[in-house]
Each structure stands twice: as C-alpha cells, then as structure tokens.
Amino acid sequence: MPVTVRIPLTLRRLTHEQELVDVQAATVAAAIDALHARFNGIRDRVLDKTSGRVRGSVLIFVNDEDIRFLQGEQTPLKDGDEISIIPAFAGG
Amino acid sequence: MKALKCRECGREYPLTATHVCEFDFGPLEVCYDYDRIKKSMTRAAIESRPQTMWRYRELLPVAGEPTVGFQVGYTPLVKAPRLAARLGIRELWIKNDTVNYPTLSFKDRVVSVALSRAKELGFTTVACASTGNLANSVAANAAAAGLKSYVFIPADLEQGKIVNSLVYGAGVICIRGHYDEVNRLCAEIAGKYGWAFVNVNMRPYYAEGSKSMGFEITEQLGWKIPQHTVVPMASGSLLTKIQKSYQEFTKLGLVSDTPYQVHGAQATGCSPISAAQKSGLDFFKPVKPNTIAKSLAIGTPADGFYALKVMKETGAHADDVSDEEIREGIRLLAECEGIFAETAGGVTVGVAKKLIAAGKIPADDSAVLCITGHGLKTLDAVVGHVGQPREIKPSLREFEALLAQEEAVTA
Numbered sequence: 001m002p003v004t005v006r007i008p009l010t011l012r013r014l015t016h017e018q019e020l021v022d023v024q025a026a027t028v029a030a031a032i033d034a035l036h037a038r039f040n041g042i043r044d045r046v047l048d049k050t051s052g053r054v055r056g057s058v059l060i061f062v063n064d065e066d067i068r069f070l071q072g073e074q075t076p077l078k079d080g081d082e083i084s085i086i087p088a089f090a091g092g
Numbered sequence: 093m094k095a096l097k098c099r100e101c102g103r104e105y106p107l108t109a110t111h112v113c114e115f116d117f118g119p120l121e122v123c124y125d126y127d128r129i130k131k132s133m134t135r136a137a138i139e140s141r142p143q144t145m146w147r148y149r150e151l152l153p154v155a156g157e158p159t160v161g162f163q164v165g166y167t168p169l170v171k172a173p174r175l176a177a178r179l180g181i182r183e184l185w186i187k188n189d190t191v192n193y194p195t196l197s198f199k200d201r202v203v204s205v206a207l208s209r210a211k212e213l214g215f216t217t218v219a220c221a222s223t224g225n226l227a228n229s230v231a232a233n234a235a236a237a238g239l240k241s242y243v244f245i246p247a248d249l250e251q252g253k254i255v256n257s258l259v260y261g262a263g264v265i266c267i268r269g270h271y272d273e274v275n276r277l278c279a280e281i282a283g284k285y286g287w288a289f290v291n292v293n294m295r296p297y298y299a300e301g302s303k304s305m306g307f308e309i310t311e312q313l314g315w316k317i318p319q320h321t322v323v324p325m326a327s328g329s330l331l332t333k334i335q336k337s338y339q340e341f342t343k344l345g346l347v348s349d350t351p352y353q354v355h356g357a358q359a360t361g362c363s364p365i366s367a368a369q370k371s372g373l374d375f376f377k378p379v380k381p382n383t384i385a386k387s388l389a390i391g392t393p394a395d396g397f398y399a400l401k402v403m404k405e406t407g408a409h410a411d412d413v414s415d416e417e418i419r420e421g422i423r424l425l426a427e428c429e430g431i432f433a434e435t436a437g438g439v440t441v442g443v444a445k446k447l448i449a450a451g452k453i454p455a456d457d458s459a460v461l462c463i464t465g466h467g468l469k470t471l472d473a474v475v476g477h478v479g480q481p482r483e484i485k486p487s488l489r490e491f492e493a494l495l496a497q498e499e500a501v502t503a
Contacts, residue, residue, distance in 0.1 A: 068378050087112040090279045091278070
C-alpha cells in the first residue's frame with residue numbers, strides 16, 4: 001500500500017530534511033519499519049525499546065485520527081493514507 | 093538558566109526555541125544553577141521587589157530583564173472562611189487568578205515568560221494552540237509588546253473567549269474540532285513559519301511561568317507550603333509546576349521541607365488524568381472531551397503522565413465533577429466569597445468538596461484552591477442556571493409588593 005508519512009521536525013535530521021516520505025506498508029507498524037529501513041534510527045526514536053510499542057511521548061495519526069482510538073500499531077492502512085508523527089509534549 | 097534538558101534521558105540542548113528531545117521525544121525542561129541563585133534569592137530580597145510574578149525572576153527562564161508583562165501576577169491569596177464552613181474544612185484559601193493582569197486568567201503568567209523569551213530569541217510573530225484563556229493572553233500581551241499574533245482555538249468556544257482574542261487584533265483561527273485536533277495542527281505548523289508557538293516550540297520556557305503561582309502561594313502564606321493544594325488539570329502542566337515551585341523554594345531554603353499534597357481536578361466529561369489516578373494507573377487513556385469546562389477539555393493531556401507521577405509522589409488524589417457540580421461550584425465560590433470563577437474554577441471547588449467529604453483532604457487540615465480564570469469569560473455556561481432578575485415598573489408600590497412577596501418566601 002503506498003502511504004505518505006509526515007515527518008516531524010524532531011526527526012528531519014534523519015530524513016535529510018524531507019517532510020513527506022512515501023512508503024509501502026499495510027499497517028502503522030509496517031510503515032515505521034519501512035521508514036527505519038530507509039532512514040536508519042527512526043524506529044528507535046519512535047518506539048519504546050523494551051515494549052516495542054509507540055512511546056508515550058509520540059502521537060501517531062492516520063488521516064487525522066489518533067491511532068489509540070483505532071487499532072494502535074496494528075491499524076490497517078489503505079492506498080493514499082496519510083500518517084502523521086507528532087511529539088506528544090505540546091499544548092495545554 | 094543553564095540549558096534545556098530532556099526529562100527522560102537527561103541529554104542537554106542549547107537554550108533555543110525547541111521543546112522535545114531528538115532521541116526519545118521527551119519534553120525539554122529549563123535547568124538552573126541553584127547554588128548561584130541561592131546567593132541572591134533570599135526572603136528579604138524578594139520582599140523588597142515589586143509585587144508581580146517577576147519578583148521571582150531568578151527562577152523564571154529569561155536571560156535579561158523581562159520585556160513583556162511586567163505587571164503580571166501577585167494576585168490575592170484570599171482567606172475563605174465561609175466557603176471553608178460550607179465544604180467542611182478548618183481552613184481554606186483561594187489563590188485568586190481571576191484577577192490576574194491583563195486578561196483575567198493564570199495564562200498571563202506563562203505568556204509573559206514565553207513572549208519575553210521569544211523577543212530575546214528574535215521572534216516577531218507569536219502563536220498558540222488554546223482552549224481560550226491562553227489565546228486571550230497571547231493576543232493581549234502580543235499587542236502590548238508590538239508582536240504579531242495568531243491564535244488557534246476550537247470553533248465551539250464561548251463567545252466571551254473569542255471576542256477577547258479578536259479585540260486585540262490577533263489573527264484568530266477557529267478549527268472545526270476538539271482542542272486535541274487544534275494542538276495537532278499547531279504541532280505541524282510550528283517551526284514551519286518561523287513563529288514562536290508559546291506552547292509548542294517555546295513550551296519549556298512558557299510552562300515555567302506557572303511556577304510563579306506556587307511561589308506566590310508560599311510567600312503569601314508566610315513562607316509556608318500549604319498542606320493541600322487543589323489544582324485544575326487540562327494538560328496537567330500547572331499541577332507539575334506547582335510541585336516544582338514548592339521543591340525549588342525548599343531547595344533554596346526559602347521554606348521548610350514540610351509534607352504537602354497537590355491534588356488534581358478535572359471535569360467528568362474530560363477526565364483522562366483523574367480516571368487513571370482513581371484506578372491506580374501511571375498512564376492515561378485519551379478521551380474525546382464533552383464538558384462545559386471547555387478550558388480544561390484536553391483529551392490527550394501532554395503532561396498527564398507527569399501529573400500522575402506528582403500525585404503519586406505527594407500521596408495526593410484526583411477526582412472529577414459533572415457539569416451540574418461545576419455550576420454548583422461556581423455558585424458556591426461566588427455566594428460564599430464574592431469571587432466569580434470560570435468553569436475551571438467550578439471544577440476545582442467541586443472536586444475540593446468531594447475530596448473533603450471523602451476524607452481525602454482531612455477536615456482538620458488547611459487547603460489552597462487554585463482558581464485560574466474569571467467567570468465573565470464563560471457566561472454561556474451559567475446563563476439560566478443562576479436565577480433570573482425580576483423586572484418591575486419604576487413604582488414604589490410594585491417594589492414593596494415584590495419585597496413583601498420575597499419576605500413571605502424567606503420567612
């Protein structure tokens with residue numbers, strides 16, 4: 001599935017300043033793996049090393065919905081979906 | 093100020109406009125040289141300074157003199173014997189930020205710090221994601237400082253809060269969605285246009301401004317940490333900074349190291365933090381908000397995790413109240429103490445009432461309630477719930493009839 005990932009400023013050093021990256025993936029977890037394969041290090045920054053789950057300090061959205069209201073890391077993706085990775089420590 | 097430091101991994105960053113660690117997305121926090129501060133920051137030195145939040149400036153993150161909001165803070169700490177009697181507690185105080193300068197909420201504290209620092213860093217446009225009070229404060233303080241401002245708010249906010257941003261000439265952008273969606277958009281916008289987003293890229297500085305509320309409480313109590321502080325929670329940031337203020341004053345020897353609890357208050361219609369605390373969890377589940385306490389309607393609270401940690405560390409409690417209990421809280425505070433608070437104040441009073449009734453705040457103790465915003469800003473929430481005025485002709489006979497009727501009712 002071709003999907004687009006919107007990269008936060010925090011990770012742009014790893015993506016050589018690219019803001020939008022297209023990857024092939026059927027789930028959110030697979031999209032993170034695909035990103036990591038292209039830009040080494042992304043997985044370790046987004047996922048908690050011990051649990052393998054998305055860090056509490058990171059929010060992931062698929063088409064504007066927080067994946068915690070969907071199926072978490074296993075949220076399925078379809079063609080053209082847009083994933084956003086956002087730092088959780090903002091606002092309020 | 094020494095540096096910005098990641099709360100998770102401890103990596104240090106220079107004092108620029110940045111808010112999360114590149115390695116683990118942990119929040120960055122300002123750190124200080126306390127040994128140096130200890131030399132100049134004595135009780136006598138503080139007491140000799142003007143009565144504003146800037147009397148604690150060594151512990152506020154600006155490099156030079158503040159340039160925005162010199163008059164902010166040092167709001168009254170009001171002894172509240174009538175409310176204490178109604179809630180069934182020996183001693184009660186109201187930290188009254190409904191009269192904070194200039195926009196009648198505690199947000200003027202964080203904004204004066206964020207904008208002073210933004211000017212130091214060379215920004216000319218400032219912005220924020222807000223549930224209303226912050227937008228009002230950014231708009232007003234930016235206007236006075238000659239900065240351009242954009243404020244992003246949920247489209248369904250109270251009229252009072254929208255007008256209170258527009259009047260200062262700010263760019264007011266209403267987003268069709270909850271605050272959490274506003275916040276997400278702002279996280280994506282911040283950094284893109286070279287703006288200082290007070291609660292995104294300026295958040296480490298901004299959040300420190302909340303400490304001034306705790307510093308003032310201890311000084312106004314005669315340099316004592318209150319046994320109980322009840323704090324409304326939206327993102328949970330204020331609660332964590334109240335604790336930090338007590339810790340810093342203890343570290344500097346300005347107050348004795350006495351035990352204290354910092355309790356958290358939420359609206360039941362948006363209670364991710366209090367629900368987690370009551371279930372004994374150290375993490376929260378995000379929610380979709382539905383409450384009249386719109387200023388607290390954050391379903392994904394950024395500092396929820398740390399707020400839970402503070403409550404655990406201090407042996408404190410959290411609770412939440414319904415819309416009806418929020419209105420009752422507003423009425424109680426107004427009728428007993430003559431203070432008209434916004435919905436968040438109703439939440440704080442309502443939760444304090446519950447915690448006292450449950451014995452979680454013992455009746456023999458003393459408590460401070462942090463009342464963070466003025467009731468005139470959320471009139472929509474109470475219209476029709478606080479009685480109706482009576483209308484008569486300019487006639488003595490009609491007035492006497494009305495009074496007689498009233499006396500008959502109250503007799």
